[in-house]
Amino acid sequence: xxxxxxxxxxxxxxxxxxxxxxxxxxxxxxxxxxxxxxxxxxxxxxxxxxxxxxxxxxxxxxxxxxxxxxxxxxxxxxxxxxxxxxxxxxxxxxxxxxxxxxxxxxxxxxxxxxxxxxxxxxxxxxxxxxxxxxxxxxxxxxxxxxxxxxxxxxxxxxxxxxxxxxxxxxxxxxxxxxxxxxxxxxxxxxxxxxxxxxxxxxxxxxxxxxxxxxxxxxxxxxxxxxxxxx
Numbered sequence: 001x002x003x004x005x006x007x008x009x010x011x012x013x014x015x016x017x018x019x020x021x022x023x024x025x026x027x028x029x030x031x032x033x034x035x036x037x038x039x040x041x042x043x044x045x046x047x048x049x050x051x052x053x054x055x056x057x058x059x060x061x062x063x064x065x066x067x068x069x070x071x072x073x074x075x076x077x078x079x080x081x082x083x084x085x086x087x088x089x090x091x092x093x094x095x096x097x098x099x100x101x102x103x104x105x106x107x108x109x110x111x112x113x114x115x116x117x118x119x120x121x122x123x124x125x126x127x128x129x130x131x132x133x134x135x136x137x138x139x140x141x142x143x144x145x146x147x148x149x150x151x152x153x154x155x156x157x158x159x160x161x162x163x164x165x166x167x168x169x170x171x172x173x174x175x176x177x178x179x180x181x182x183x184x185x186x187x188x189x190x191x192x193x194x195x196x197x198x199x200x201x202x203x204x205x206x207x208x209x210x211x212x213x214x215x216x217x218x219x220x221x222x223x224x225x226x227x228x229x230x
Contacts, residue, residue, distance in 0.1 A: 002036040004045045009036040012049045022056040034059050038066035044073040114161060118168045119180055121153035127177075 009032040016022055023031065039045035048066045057065070124146065158165050172180060 002039075003041055004036040004039045006032055006036055008042060009033075009039070009045060012045055015049060016052060016056050019052070019054065019056040031057075031059065031062065034062050035066070038063055040070060041073050044069060047072070114157075114164060115168065116183075117153065118157050118161065118165055119183075121150050121157055122165075122168070122172075123177065123181070124150040125154045 010028065013028055013032055013035060017028075022028075035045055035048060039048060044066065047069050048062060051065050051069070052061070
């Protein structure tokens with residue numbers, strides 16, 4: 001049984017009788033049948049008829065317009081109820097566990113990035129790059145920028161994370177650069193000292209920390225000035 005009665009459909013199409021190509025007499029009956037067959041509600045049928053404003057529609061016009069407008073008049077399903085029927089009701093405890101795990105992972109990732117930054121800054125500012133004779137290197141040589149970058153990073157790490165820097169240098173005393181450079185801490189591969197809370201690792205910094213003054217003196221020695229971004 002159609003959702004729209006024939007009498008209602010015919011009355012609706014009656015509003016289009018003054019349009020060009022409008023059927024006369026019983027000629028409207030077939031158009032009424034198609035309108036009622038394609039409509040899922042009176043509101044839907046009304047919207048179909050209101051879509052025409054110049055020429056009386058063909059049967060195909062009615063079908064196509066009804067099909068395109070149908071989603072607007074279909075009953076909206078309660079998606080929450082649909083999900084609960086399919087997957088069950090939400091588990092607040094599970095959500096808390098997931099949130100807690102994500103938070104813990106984020107903390108570990110940030111700590112891993114910090115330790116790797118400390119390692120790289122100390123290595124590249126105190127070893128291969130530090131041994132370069134900058135006075136013999138062209139201004140455009142990328143090693144100049146690398147040297148300045150790692151010097152500044154080492155200074156910032158020592159100022160902002162002194163305990164972590166001390167822990168790293170203690171680990172370096174017990175192992176070697178060859179061992180420390182292979183650690184991928186972001187993947188959970190940590191050296192022993194990194195697994196111990198830094199607050200309980202004793203001992204001062206085991207090497208003279210690099211200061212901003214050191215950087216200034218090094219640049220002055222080779223006749224250079226700190227540029228933008230130094």
